[in-house]
Amino acid sequence: MDRRHSLKLLAGAALAPAAMTTLGLGPAFAQAPAAAPAPAAPAGPFKLPDLGYAYEALEPNIDAQTMTIHHQRHHGAYVNNLNTLSANAPVLTAKPIEAVLADLTAVPETARQAVRNNLGGHWNHTFFWDLMTPGGAKEPGGDLKSAIDAELGGFQKVREQVTALGMGRFGSGWSWLAVNKDKKLQIVSSLNQDNPLMDGARGAVVGVDVWEHAYYLKYQNRRNEYIAAWWNTVNWDKASANYKKAIA
Ligand SMILES: [Fe+2]
The missing domain is CATH 3.55.40.20 (Iron/manganese superoxide dismutase, C-terminal domain)
Known part of the structure; x- marks a missing residue:
């Protein structure tokens, strides 16, 4: 698989096969047709952040299973994709995430949509986890x-x-x-x-x-x-x- 094809696939990637199995979509969706398994994503430089509270902490408003899959599988997939992307798009680690998102035209065109999806997904979910807490105030102050x-x-x-x-x-x-x-x-x-x-x-x-x-x-x-x-x-x-x- 050449680099352009690889980046194009990553642009649409949001749900790992394991997550599909967990969500009950069945083996027809869960199994990749390719004979060779995809190589594991590098372990860095991007990391899945901790939630700061337990998966069940937001019950009954948001259930523990949703939080677990959302954090580990969905956000985890964005992080894995970024670690694969960053090898071919050094701009990803050259400046703060917010600066990259504010000027996506600085990202090479072949990687731009993948960066938009996966760096956006990483930033949005990190923001989202931090914005929730059990037992907080009911209104802004x-x-x-x-x-x-x-x-x-x-x-x-x-x-x-x-x-x-x-x-x-x-x-x-x-x-x-x-x-x-x-x-x-x-x-x-x-x-x-x-x-x-x-x-x-x-x-x-x-x-x-x-x-x-x-x-x-x-x-x-x-x-x-x-x-x-x-x-x-x-x-x-x-x-x-x-x-x-x-x-x-
Ligand atoms: Fe999400």
Whole structure:
């Protein structure tokens, strides 16, 4: 397999065969047709970060099995793909992840879509794990609350609009509260593993993963119930820190 073909395959890779088996998709989906097994991804330089809490810690809002598969298999696949990609795309480790995502045109064209998908996936999920916690505050406070009240009409409106964009995202993606280039709060959604940094935002404050892999085992097609439950998991101290960093 030449390098171009390899990178093209990685662009669409998000679900390892082992994950398909776990999700019950059956052997027809789980078994690769190729005779030779794929080589194992290098162990670095990218690492799967720890959650910072137990897989069951967000029950009953998000179940332990979903958290385990989401973290180990889905996020793990992005990390593995990045470690394979980085051998041919040194830009991946030449500057901070946020800087790479903010200027994807600096990535060689042959690797650009794969980097967009997998580095976006790695950054988004790392952000997502850090944004959740068991037993956190129910609403934003401090400077973030003041900014939400002044710019977006209060937390309930933000909650409604982030939920609405998450519900409206056809297929896979994310819904975000972000800080735009003018240091103003904005609510946006993104497709696949795109995020506001790719559109010039200074940072993300809150983001909810609305891929089916984030909720299907517990909620099946009821994305609305998942998003409603997800709000109970938000770490508002972390969201405030995200906001402070983005406007600095
Ligand atoms: Fe996800």
